[in-house]
Amino acid sequence: MDWRDIWILYRHELRSALRERAIVVNSILMPLFLYPVMLWVMLTALVFVTGLSERTSSRLVILDVPAAHTVLMDTLQARTNLEIREDVVSADSAATLIRVGELDALMEFLPPEADARGMDDNFQVLIRYDRAVERSRRARDRVEGIVAGYRRRWIEREASALGISDADQQQFRIIQDNVSSGQQMGALLMGVMIPLFLVLMVALGCLVPAIDSTAGERERSTWETLMTVSASRLSVVTAKYFYVATLGILAGVLNVAAMFVSLGAIVGPLLADVGAGADAFQFSLPLLALPVMIVAAIALALFFAAAMMILAAFARTFKDGQAMVTPVYWLAMLPIVLGQQTDQTLTPAIAAIPVANAARMIRDAINGVFIWPLIAETLAVLLVMVAACLLLARAVLQFEDLMIGSFDGSFWRFAKERLMGKRAREGTR
């Protein structure tokens, strides 16, 4: 293998790819722009929806307010986000209005249940609402909140009248305390999203170049030109292989980096809004995670590039190539699901399954867990797959009509005819 030849050819492939606007846009520019823009869209949508919810007042009908609790009625009427309709006087008409969306909720004061009658002036509230409609649900929440507050104050009054101390009333306090740091929680979130993403994006990044550098070249008739240069055919193919893997790695890394930046920028403010505290999720990666991720990306890229290129090599046009490679792409994604099980780090079993092992390894690295022997096993398995693909490629390349590009058929037919040792038919053109 002449590495100098390979280097020249590799540079040529890379340069012509980077000159092609479509590839530059798709692999490089898009991740850098796409995530911030989607981010902005999401944030804007959230702000919009929050504003909408705040502004919308809930349309309410209140029936049978007991005389003893006019204070509650006053509280309800004082709320600016409640609009109380006085014109509806029967529960049935209110229920009908709710059903057609003209009213959000009906609040009916009822006499208390049998075992609740002991308390003077006790009452029961029945809130009728439409669970399928967001506005109605919100109205219910608002009313429930107000009644709950009223109930609390009532109980406090009664309790102090009876001389029950606060301590006796509350008994004890119970708190849930998350001991994981903000960083760890951030790592948890990232560990769910990033491995999936990285694998998907590396595969996607390899897809188009893999097809283009084999089937695409055939279609453009430049394949033949390459076959006649002084470098060996093996060098040509190897250079293409590295080129495809390079683009896959590039796509994977850029997309993940862009996503990482966006995650940090949006999740923080988002969760702060929800009240989880600004430090609940902090996004930073352990230093060692980066090289692990990059190595994983490289291994994955090498694997996907090999698999895809072999299949695409049988196609005469880009379109056919895509048709051949895409199902494999989907099937290859399946093992990721296995890698997503919670609370599991790399195990020897998982480390033996390609793609799943890479996903798990990356997730562990993000969480700061490095089980070196299993990492080694993962890489070994991936590299074995790569070697297998390359061997297969070499076997395939022995056949001249395939190299020249005159073989017309699919991989399966090829496998059946040639690799199984059957007599080769003249299916060439």
Next chain:
Amino acid sequence: MTESASIRVQALQKSFWDESRGEVQAVDGIDFDCHEGEVFGLLGANGAGKTTTLRMLATILKPTGGRASLNGYDVLTEPESVRRSLGFYSATTALYPRLTGRETLEFFARINRYPGDQVAQRVETLIERFGIAEYADARVEKLSSGMKQKISIARTIVHDPPVLIFDEPTVGLDVMAALEMQHVIRELRDEGKCIIFSTHIMSEAEKLCDRIAIIHQGRILALGTLEEHRQATGQHYLEDIFLHEVMAVEGSA
């Protein structure tokens, strides 16, 4: 006695915007006529403006100046009528790979408004004429390039247009196929069609064309029959005539 001109071109112009060069004047004021039963040749180097001119006549491109009419219809205001009177053949116009030869001919007959009830008959006639009955029902993608060429010519004339344009039709053809092409063009001329034929192969132009226009950098340098060219330049072979005309312009530039 003047025959009615099937094609009339007056001061035709076309300019493009090119990324690196800015505004480019591809066709810069061209005048000519073409008549029925005549093969009119456009001769010029690559990039001289032949293809652009022909595409304007075929209404694929819109002129940025001047006028052109084909079979009495103006290319700008009545493009569909122009195209209905036209059969356009170019080396870059391909066939639909997944249709059969017969289906291809039927398709083009119909969308060129050939009377619906006569389409089948017309297709049969053409299949016979070009001798492609054997593989008329095989998918085009399975045919050899010679067979494809025959089908291409057939589909060009399937709707019996009075005007035909052949843009470098023999590019990439072997000797036999090129001769076949020339034979067909002669036949069509004898049937009374008005034919424009562009090429950069001198021998072809010498053999086929009744009149020749030498086109260079978007302008017609000289126009006339072969004899008229010979007298004007004092050269005998078309190649030398061509060089003479081009040098005259280049030298003075």
Next chain:
Amino acid sequence: MSRKRSGDRRVLATLFQYEIKRLLRDTRMILIAVVAPLVLFPFIIFVMRSVERSEQRRLVETVYEYVVVGDEAEWGREIVAGALQLEANDPDTSRARVRFEEQQVSDPEAALSSAQIHLVVEALSPESYETIRAAEAAADTTGGGEDEADGTAGEEEDPPELPTLRLRYRGQSDFSRNASTRLGSRIVELRSQLRDSVYASRGFLVAPGLIASVETENTASAEKEGGALLGLALTPFLLLLMLTGGSIMAVDAISGEKERGTLETLLTTAAARSDIVTAKLLGIVVVGIAVAVVNILNLLVYLVLGVVELPENFAVALSALDLVLLLILFLPLTLLISSALLLLSGYAKTYKEYQIYFFPVFLAFLVPSLAGMLPGMDLRSAIALVPIAGIGVAVREIMVGEYDWLFLLLAFSSTGGAAWWAARLTERTLSTERLISQSDLDEADLVGGPALFPRHVLRWFGVMWVVLLIVSLWFGEDLGVRGQVLVNLVFIFFGGSLLMIRHYGLEARAAFALRPVHPLVWLAVVIGAPAGYIVGIGLAELVNTYVFPVPQSVLEAFGDTLLGDQMPLWQLLLFLAIMPGILEELAFRGVLLHGLRKVFGPVGICLMVGAIFGIFHVSLFRLLPTAYLGVVFAAVVLLTGSIFPVMLWHFANNAIGLVPAHMGWVTEETVVPWWAYALGLLGLLVALALIWSVRTPYPDLKKKRPETFE
């Protein structure tokens, strides 16, 4: 040229017929695009669900290990025991019991962190709790934070001295979290039982839980709830199917034909351009719908076979009216999708390019359609005006039986308008200039030159926008107002402008429009600035009330950043009035306007520059008010050919906003009387009229082409 002749219809029919015929013969494509997904997806879904189910089982079947520590450990054990009793005696047998087991470890903290145990139960007396909290605060080791287990936020008043039970769990672990949640909820249950018994034993005649109790009753039928659920996902789902299905046809429609050379053949036939485009559009619509239908039928088959499960009590009932409405709503969406795909096909030169550009187009359609999924999204709002998103929300509302006819019409119109416009654009896909364009696609070599600038200016500003967004979101807090202004205005805007000038060799004076003006223009600015400001306030009010309601928190945050930092007035003016007045103008009304001067007509320029200016102010509620300013400024620059007046105007506008607020002359409560708005509008018009009267138009604008050829 009558288009109604039967010959045209026959041509159209022929074109369409052959498009479909050719597609159906591409067996490999159909196999991969249609059949393979139908076979693979159940398999994929099945695997995913198996994994999910095994996960659930694991969560339930684990024995959760916990430790009890603290100075009140004995009491803590009692509580836990009581809670576990409740768990064991739960009459609801549908939920599996969760099992807990107490362990003994020497170092509970370490055991928890290393996942040896799932939960640490700390039973603390009030004093020891205080001590521990103080120690933690000092060491600043509080992690995910504490939450009251019953969901109530910590009250502000001094809580009584109570014993505390603290459940410490590892948030990273699903198991640990589950342990804490389950045990916590049981302990809360236990506590309310204890509380009730206290109340009862001390004289409460009724259990507290029964005082002012609240019952809720759902009036929605199962069908309505089912409809609500379905309505969430219906639009995105159908959109997805149509996009991928339609692409099967679209990819060949133009880019494929271009690549193979058959497009030129087609264009030389007698078929009208519009017929060709219509036939292809129709083809995309038909194939898209066909694929969608196939997939939906497939989904129904999955449901029947049990591969995919529906939630319990799921039912959907759609009246005939509903179906008709849904169909009508999907019509413009279908047309928009098909037009977009055809445009994409026209833009892409090859099949490969189509594939590459498809993804962003796909996202551009999918993301807005998710609007219907956002809780709180109401059709009675500006969302109805957003194409695609409006339909998504409208569909959801129809599925729950809400018919707000006005807004349904609005949603239909906005998407319909976009569809019509896109369909009109599709004719341009057959623009044959690109067919024979000699230059290849290599744009990485920017040959450069000022002539190239108009084509690239929008991209540059796109990059600047992204950088600004990232900086403000990522570093916004740390930078503060001054830092942000510095970064945005100096580095991004001004730096970007200089870069563009250098890169394209533009003449700075022309690019920045540094020209002198008639003296009267200054008078106009003096009148126009305050008038325009008042109008701007009115506009903001209108927008805030009717179009984009602003959450209170955002308004407050904005007000804080403007005035909170306690900056002295001169700094406020420098950073928020002078610098924007100069640097923003140079960038937007300078370089951007200069770049767009040949691309749009004068009205178009004002609108584009205004819109871009608005978008650069990122926040939704600032978008329209700033865009309005941008439009006015652009108009002034076009009329005077100079940037200096708008610099002054911009400065004055911002200063008018800052100074009175800073001085306390106006507060948030100040209301502007209606006649002030009228005066403002009048003043603005006067100012513009004044400028018009002495106008020196911006040189070198787009000229109308002599004859309309396109």
